[in-house]
Structure formats: C-alpha cells, structure tokens
Amino acid sequence: MRTHPLLRHARLFAAAGALFALGGCASVYLVDNQVQSYARWADQAAKPGTPVTVPQAPQIYRFERLPSQREGRIATGQDELEKLTETAMAKVGWTHAAPGTAAPWVVQVDAGTLRLPRAPWESPYDPFWGGGYWGGFGPGYGYAMPGRDYVVTGRGQIIWMPVYPRIETPYYKREVSLVIRHAATGKVVYETRSAHDGRWNSSSGLWSAMLDAALRDFPAPPEGVRQVNIEVPR
Incomplete structure (x- = not known):
C-alpha cells in the first residue's frame, strides 16, 4: 500500500523532533x-x-567494605563509587582520612542498578504507536492495524492515523545507600539512601547527584521519605 503523503510528513517531523531533543536543547x-x-x-x-x-x-x-566489594570488577566499581562519595562528603565538611590515620567514623557505601527492557507503564504487547485526530462522531479511540496507516475505532469508523514501530529504550531503577558507624563502638549512627528511576545512562554525574541527594540535610535530616531534585549539567 502506498504511504499517505501526510504520513511521510509526520514521520519527518517526528524524526526532526527526536534529533532536536537529542541535540541538547537544555x-x-x-x-x-x-x-x-x-x-x-x-x-x-x-x-x-x-x-x-x-x-x-x-x-x-x-x-x-563488605567482602563482596573487595574483589574483581566489583572492587574496581567500588573504587569509583568511593571517589564520588569523597566529593559528596567533602561538601558537608567530612574528609577522608589519609592512609594510616585514625578516624572516629567509618563509612560504607553501596549502589545498585536494575535494568528493565522498558518503563513499567509501557506495554510489551503494543508494537506500534501513533497520534490520531477527532473522528466524525467523537474521539477516535481504537486499535492500530499492523502495517497500515489507519485505525479502526470501536464504532466501526476508519480514520487516518500515523503508525510507527515502537523502539524500546531501557529503563533503570537505581539506588545508592550510605551508612556511617562510630568507629569506637561499631554502632550505626547514620543511614541514608537515595533511589532514582529513569532512562538516563549511568554516568559519574548521575551517581554524584544521587549521593548529593542522599546527604541532603545531613547530619539532621527530617523524618520520612522526601523528594530531592538535583540538576546535572549535560
């Protein structure tokens, strides 16, 4: 079937919009x-x-460090995480002790990522997406016919609708946690964690933002869960 001219234009506009978004408009x-x-x-x-x-x-x-954080690739990742933690802790006035120097506090930091094939609200059974317009007898709600440029509504109407194959992008659930112990007694005196969900790729800037968020209001934080937004330069 020949592609409708409007469909070709819609696809061009969609591609241009995607390039504009990726071009760093913010x-x-x-x-x-x-x-x-x-x-x-x-x-x-x-x-x-x-x-x-x-x-x-x-x-x-x-x-x-825990025993599981001391070997192989995990240890390498832990090295980087602790460097970022040093920077975040320095912002609240805490300094990493030099080798061989006694310190009254012990800090343990951990981070993890769960990679999902798509966002939780995205259906794995909908291979197409598009934008319709108002039909003759009300909104044109319906379903896309694979390989076609229109949808069939619940009222039996056929309306034009550009249909695009959906390209799935991964969705990530990330968490970073930080525990402070009193070195002399071994007791935990401070615990904080920060969780973030989104599509951003892993980067030093993202993890630094999560650490900064986890240490917001340190050393006397409010009770309960709170949202902390951090802006990161692109």
Whole structure:
C-alpha cells in the first residue's frame, strides 16, 4: 500500500523532533530522587543516658567494605563509587582520612542498578504507536492495524492515523545507600539512601547527584521519605 503523503510528513517531523531533543536543547537534566535518612547519633554512646552529640564539621572518616566489594570488577566499581562519595562528603565538611590515620567514623557505601527492557507503564504487547485526530462522531479511540496507516475505532469508523514501530529504550531503577558507624563502638549512627528511576545512562554525574541527594540535610535530616531534585549539567 502506498504511504499517505501526510504520513511521510509526520514521520519527518517526528524524526526532526527526536534529533532536536537529542541535540541538547537544555543545558541540564533533572535527577529526581526519593530519599530517606535515619540519624541515630545517640547510639554512639558507650553508656545509656549519655547526652546526644551531633558531630559538627569538620570530621574525618575512613571507608569500610563488605567482602563482596573487595574483589574483581566489583572492587574496581567500588573504587569509583568511593571517589564520588569523597566529593559528596567533602561538601558537608567530612574528609577522608589519609592512609594510616585514625578516624572516629567509618563509612560504607553501596549502589545498585536494575535494568528493565522498558518503563513499567509501557506495554510489551503494543508494537506500534501513533497520534490520531477527532473522528466524525467523537474521539477516535481504537486499535492500530499492523502495517497500515489507519485505525479502526470501536464504532466501526476508519480514520487516518500515523503508525510507527515502537523502539524500546531501557529503563533503570537505581539506588545508592550510605551508612556511617562510630568507629569506637561499631554502632550505626547514620543511614541514608537515595533511589532514582529513569532512562538516563549511568554516568559519574548521575551517581554524584544521587549521593548529593542522599546527604541532603545531613547530619539532621527530617523524618520520612522526601523528594530531592538535583540538576546535572549535560
């Protein structure tokens, strides 16, 4: 079947729009994070009843790793993650201790990514997408006929509608968590995590934004889940 001229124009406009979007029309992109933090500074005390002392910057800490974070490719990734964490911690006045230097705090950081073939709201059974227009007897709701340039509505109407093969793009669920322990007692005194869902590819800028979000309001965060948006330069 010959392609309708309007369909050819619609496809050209769609392609041009995609190129414009990819061309960096904005100088930043938004990383929206769901953050939850827990401060338990009183737990650092060796004896119950000791007054709560919230540490004020500057402070010194050292990193601690789980056994699973110490070998192979995971260890390499952990090296990079800890470098980004150093930068984020420095923004709140905490400094990584030099080798051989004692530190009163121990920090453990972890991150993970779940890659999905498509966004959760996208149907795996709809291979086409398009935009219709108003029919003669109301909105032209209907279904696309594969390989055709029109849809058949629930009322039996046939209306023109450009139909495009859908190209699936991956969707990512990411989380970063940070735990601070009191070195002398080994007790957890601060825990925070940041979660972000979206299509952005993994990058240092994205992970840095998630770490900055996780440390927002440190060392005295509000209770409950909160949204923290960070703008990242493209």
